[in-house]
Amino acid sequence: MSPGKSNTPIVARAGIGLRAPHIDLVLASHPAAAWFEVHAENHMTDRPGDITPAFRALWSVRQDYPVSLHGVGLSLGGAEPLDDDHLARLKDLVLRIEPFAVSEHLAWCGAGGAFLNDLLPLPYTDEALCTVVRHVDAVQTALGRRLLVENPSAYLAFADPGMAEADFLAELVARSGCGLLCDLNNSHVSAHNLGGDARAWLRRLPAAAIGEIHLAGFVREDADGDSVLIDTHSTAVDGAVWDLYAEALSLFGPCPTLIEWDADIPDFRVLQDEAARADAIAAPFAAANDDVRAA
Amino acid sequence: MSALPDLQAALAAQIRLGIATPEGVVPPAGLLVVPQRLLIHQRHVRTSLTAVLRSRFPAVVKLVGDGFFAFAAAQFIAASPPADPRVARYGDALPDFLARFGPAHAYPWLPDVARIENAAFAVADAPLQDPIDPARLAAIPTEQAADLVFLWNPAAQLVSSNLPAAVLWRVAREGRLDTQIDMANAGPTRLLIRRAADGVEARDLSPVEFAFRAALAGGSSLGVAAESAGDGFDLAANLATVLAEGCVTDFTLEGTRS
Numbered sequence: 153m154s155p156g157k158s159n160t161p162i163v164a165r166a167g168i169g170l171r172a173p174h175i176d177l178v179l180a181s182h183p184a185a186a187w188f189e190v191h192a193e194n195h196m197t198d199r200p201g202d203i204t205p206a207f208r209a210l211w212s213v214r215q216d217y218p219v220s221l222h223g224v225g226l227s228l229g230g231a232e233p234l235d236d237d238h239l240a241r242l243k244d245l246v247l248r249i250e251p252f253a254v255s256e257h258l259a260w261c262g263a264g265g266a267f268l269n270d271l272l273p274l275p276y277t278d279e280a281l282c283t284v285v286r287h288v289d290a291v292q293t294a295l296g297r298r299l300l301v302e303n304p305s306a307y308l309a310f311a312d313p314g315m316a317e318a319d320f321l322a323e324l325v326a327r328s329g330c331g332l333l334c335d336l337n338n339s340h341v342s343a344h345n346l347g348g349d350a351r352a353w354l355r356r357l358p359a360a361a362i363g364e365i366h367l368a369g370f371v372r373e374d375a376d377g378d379s380v381l382i383d384t385h386s387t388a389v390d391g392a393v394w395d396l397y398a399e400a401l402s403l404f405g406p407c408p409t410l411i412e413w414d415a416d417i418p419d420f421r422v423l424q425d426e427a428a429r430a431d432a433i434a435a436p437f438a439a440a441n442d443d444v445r446a447a
Numbered sequence: 448m449s450a451l452p453d454l455q456a457a458l459a460a461q462i463r464l465g466i467a468t469p470e471g472v473v474p475p476a477g478l479l480v481v482p483q484r485l486l487i488h489q490r491h492v493r494t495s496l497t498a499v500l501r502s503r504f505p506a507v508v509k510l511v512g513d514g515f516f517a518f519a520a521a522q523f524i525a526a527s528p529p530a531d532p533r534v535a536r537y538g539d540a541l542p543d544f545l546a547r548f549g550p551a552h553a554y555p556w557l558p559d560v561a562r563i564e565n566a567a568f569a570v571a572d573a574p575l576q577d578p579i580d581p582a583r584l585a586a587i588p589t590e591q592a593a594d595l596v597f598l599w600n601p602a603a604q605l606v607s608s609n610l611p612a613a614v615l616w617r618v619a620r621e622g623r624l625d626t627q628i629d630m631a632n633a634g635p636t637r638l639l640i641r642r643a644a645d646g647v648e649a650r651d652l653s654p655v656e657f658a659f660r661a662a663l664a665g666g667s668s669l670g671v672a673a674e675s676a677g678d679g680f681d682l683a684a685n686l687a688t689v690l691a692e693g694c695v696t697d698f699t700l701e702g703t704r705s
Contacts, residue, residue, distance in 0.1 A: 193533045202574040225532025231452035238532050263452075263459035266528040268492045269499075269537075272458065279451050307484045312450075345484075382487060 164406030164438060166367075166430035167220065168423045169385075169413060175209050177420055178217075184424065186431075187218035187252070189410050193225050195249075196241040210249060220253040220364070220408070221246060225267065228287045228301065229274040230260040239294050246295055253364055253408065255300035255333045256291070258284065258321070273306050276314035281323055288328040300363045302333035305383035306342040317342070318356035331363035334404070336396045337389070337412075341370050341381040354400055362404045367393060367430060368412040385414035389426060394433065401437040409434065462488050463528055496524045496537060503538045504564045506619035507545075511554060519548055536572070539565060559612035559636065560619070563649075566604035566640045570647050573602035578693035591700055593670025597663050597689075598697035600641075605652075605661050608636035613651065641692055655680050660689060668701045 167187035170178060172194070177183065195210040197203070203211075213219065225238055246254055259271035274280045284301075292299050303321060314320070321332055334357065336350075343350040369387030373380050389397075389411070401407070411426040462485070497520040501508050508516045523544045529537040542561035545551045551558075578600065587595065606613075611633030618626050637657040640649045652660065655676040662672035673682045689695060 194535060196533060197574065199574075204572060204574050206572070208575065225534075227532075231455050235532065241533075260455055261532065262528070263455045265530055266459060266463055267530055267532050267534070268459060268462055268528060269495050269534045270462070270488055270491050272455075272462070272488065275451075275454070277450070283451060307487045310454075378483065380484070380487065 166409045166427035189220040192221040192223045200244040219251045221251040223256040226256045227261040257302045259304045275310040276320040285327045288330045300331040300333040305338040318353045322358045325361040332361045333364045335366035337368040341383045344381045359404045365407050365409040385412050386416040406438040499537050506616045509619040556610040556612045559608035560616050563616045566606045576696045579695045594701040595669040596699050597695040599664040600696045602642040603694040604640045606638045612636045
């Protein structure tokens with residue numbers, strides 16, 4: 153099977169994270185959406201070429217929409233070797249779905265054979281940088297294409313934190329040739345939790361490497377009087393993150409932008425409304441880009 | 448200096464065991480531990496994996512209640528965390544865990560209900576494969592029929608239990624938890640669970656029907672499987688049903704396999 157439609161040209165519009173509760177709706181009614189992103193792990197098959205119901209559903213979605221594959225299990229920052237079987241499954245999915253983007257996280261997911269289903273933080277040391285560069289290089293070589301690497305949400309601080317996150321990402325881009333998935337909710341959450349400045353972080357990123365933006369919601373918790381933001385993807389995008397989005401667009405220009413909502417998933421219409429809001433914020437920047445091109 | 452493997456091993460152990468660093472205990476090398484912050488990761492691991500298990504074992508959840516299930520799941524997650532990043536598949540080992548889990552011994556049927564749910568999940572997740580074309584089988588000479596070895600469809604699973612696990616599974620699945628069940632006389636479980644046109648379907652089998660299918664699924668030849676079903680077994684009718692239910696995707700002839 154190969155997708156019946158070629159890659160629709162990807163305009164810098166807002167897409168929607170497609171999760172299980174909405175897949176049947178999308179297949180049945182073809183609602184308006186610029187593109188969809190799915191978690192690659194939910195649609196991988198044991199063997200190359202297998203057609204499982206989950207694969208078939210994604211393949212069917214792909215007939216009508218551009219698709220981005222977002223991995224949550226490669227553990228790019230893991231000190232242990234990459235899981236070759238998992239990489240092979242990702243490669244098979246990429247070859248068959250022909251996504252316009254493939255992304256993963258600047259994080260590690262477990263140790264000693266245990267996959268903890270969390271995106272755990274790295275100290276931004278030279279050792280960690282070498283590890284991530286090696287793994288990103290291996291993934292890009294296997295897939296034969298550029299990978300977008302996403303900045304994480306952080307809650308923990310390290311005694312030896314290493315370099316600033318934005319510098320680590322810039323160095324990763326320079327050494328591996330990868331692109332960046334700029335998650336603005338994560339940057340807001342991390343800046344709040346660890347005492348940083350998300351705007352300064354944005355300005356230090358290599359603008360030319362930004363291939364996608366993520367927008368999502370968080371919840372606020374109090375831990376012994378200490379306010380902590382938890383990256384739950386369970387609420388609407390926060391006002392502060394919308395402000396960051398406008399700032400990011402002024403720095404990077406229009407960019408494929410995703411509305412991510414993974415828990416307490418609302419009606420599809422709510423996701424469409426969030427995407428429309430992102431498009432409205434991006435419209436002036438797209439127009440400005442057109443003016444530059446026309447000049 | 449290689450600090451990253453040690454840091455990750457120490458942090459993973461703390462998160463996996465689900466305990467905060469007690470005050471005064473030396474934190475993992477290199478980590479500025481704020482216990483409440485470490486708890487964020489511990490809680491995410493536990494709640495996200497528990498949610499996966501809840502969705503895979505909905506009948507078990509209904510039968511033992513949410514609180515007991517969360518308690519058992521936490522112990523299971525600490526003892527047997529996922530190895531595969533495809534976490535939606537996590538939980539294959541839960542039935543065996545429940546069989547060993549002391550607090551669950553009050554529910555002796557629970558591991559087998561979980562095994563039924565494992566089978567139903569495997570059926571729903573199995574690759575889509577066409578059943579074998581009966582014309583291909585019809586072309587096999589009669590004298591070779593006993594040597595047929597079938598490739599069993601992973602979207603057709605067999606589950607047996609000496610306990611009435613299937614009755615409990617159905618009661619939970621259909622939301623009839625107030626049903627009075629005569630456990631002593633409810634009988635054993637022999638189920639065929641398979642992918643049907645409108646979803647996963649489960650059907651009770653007689654002892655001979657089950658024995659025949661279990662032998663075929665286990666790789667026995669048609670002749671051996673028919674013998675294992677015992678005297679008075681209607682081979683033609685059973686074979687027709689096996690094929691009609693899409694349980695077979697291919698065949699070889701015993702002795703001719705490469």
